[in-house]
Amino acid sequence: MDCNAAGAVTREREIRGPEGVLVLPVPPSANRYWRTTVATTRLGKGYVKTYVTREADEYREGVRARALVAGFRPLEGDVAVTIRWYRKAKRGDLDNRVKVTLDALQGAAYHTDAQVAELHVVRFEESLNPRLEVEVVPVQAVLARIGGDAP
Secondary structure (H helix, E strand, O other), X not given: OOHHHHHHHHHHHHHHOOOXXXXXXXXXXXXXXXXXXXXEOOOOOXXXXXXXXXXXXXXXXXXXXXXXXXXXOOEOOOEXXXXXXXXXXXXOOHHHHHHHHHHHOEOOOEOOHHHEXXXXXXXXXXXXXXXXXXXXXXXXXXXXXXXXXXX
């Protein structure tokens, strides 16, 4: 096995994590994900414009690439998402990371974040290896595990 092949295997293991878990870098905060500016039309009328930053675009592209390498494909129907955030320091709002992560997973783990019917998010302190671990499964699989029925 040459160095490149060994490196690719190592990278895939880092991305894939335990069975069905996607390991991601910590996303930018929602405060750095979107920007709002006041723009002016050619007629001089002002309007508010909100856009996704370059940093956000790069994060989304990276998440989609990692998901594809790890074998993820968009699921059909309602999904349950579990996010474990291992943060580097005791700062940063949990909710600011959730929307960014769900947005980035569109087209990789599910088609649209409107499919997310169940969401579990937990935060841990991990200064040496900050990351997100994300699991996306069909809601039917969760219901089968707990013996429930779909609403």
